[in-house]
Amino acid sequence: MKIGIACDHAGFDYKEKTKKFLIEKGFIIEDFGCNSNESVDYPDFSHKLSKSIINNKNELGIQFCGTGNGINMTANKHQEIRSALCWNEKIAEQARLHNDANILTMPARYLNWEEIEKIIVTFINTNFEGGRHARRVKKIKCF
Numbered sequence: 123m124k125i126g127i128a129c130d131h132a133g134f135d136y137k138e139k140t141k142k143f144l145i146e147k148g149f150i151i152e153d154f155g156c157n158s159n160e161s162v163d164y165p166d167f168s169h170k171l172s173k174s175i176i177n178n179k180n181e182l183g184i185q186f187c188g189t190g191n192g193i194n195m196t197a198n199k200h201q202e203i204r205s206a207l208c209w210n211e212k213i214a215e216q217a218r219l220h221n222d223a224n225i226l227t228m229p230a231r232y233l234n235w236e237e238i239e240k241i242i243v244t245f246i247n248t249n250f251e252g253g254r255h256a257r258r259v260k261k262i263k264c265f
Contacts, residue, residue: 123246126180128154128171130164130193133186133230136238140184143239149246152180168196175224176202183225184242190229197225201263209233211244218248220255221262 125144129137134156141151154170156162164187174180183205187193190207197205205225206217209232217223226245228238250256 123182124150124152124180125246126152126154126171126174126183127185128167128183128193129156129186129230130167130188131156131159131161132188133193133228134159136186136228136230136233136235139235140186140238140242143242164193165196168193169200171225172197172200172203172205176200181224182246184245185225185227186230187227188229188231190227190232194225194227197227204259204262208241208245210237211240214241214245215248218245219251220258222250222255222259 127137127141141153144151152174155167168185171183171185175183185193194205194207197203203225204221204223205227206223207227208214208217209229
């Protein structure tokens with residue numbers, strides 16, 4: 123599976139750890155930046171990640187910023203993106219099961235690595251349930 127990854131300066135360290143963690147598990151990772159702890163504008167990186175999913179270059183995405191909010195809002199401006207701000211495993215599971223989320227967003231300043239690792243594994247290993255949820259997911263997009 124190909125997974126795109128992005129962050130702002132607050133999420134840089136976790137992005138790097140996530141990249142290494144996923145590569146060790148056999149995933150193909152495309153890194154959209156940022157590339158240091160120097161202050162940057164998160165939309166620049168989230169838009170690139172989102173477009174890679176829309177264009178089927180990556181199946182899923184993972185992104186970080188300080189609170190997760192700004193980068194999550196940015197991704198969700200794209201009609202085909204369903205980015206979920208997740209701070210625990212249960213929310214990550216439900217985002218995939220019921221909302222068919224295709225980007226996992228996490229708040230870098232409010233989670234530790236052990237929590238992040240569990241959230242990522244849950245998100246990647248949970249599939250969309252479909253059924254009644256498919257009808258709802260189709261209604262998310264604005265036309």
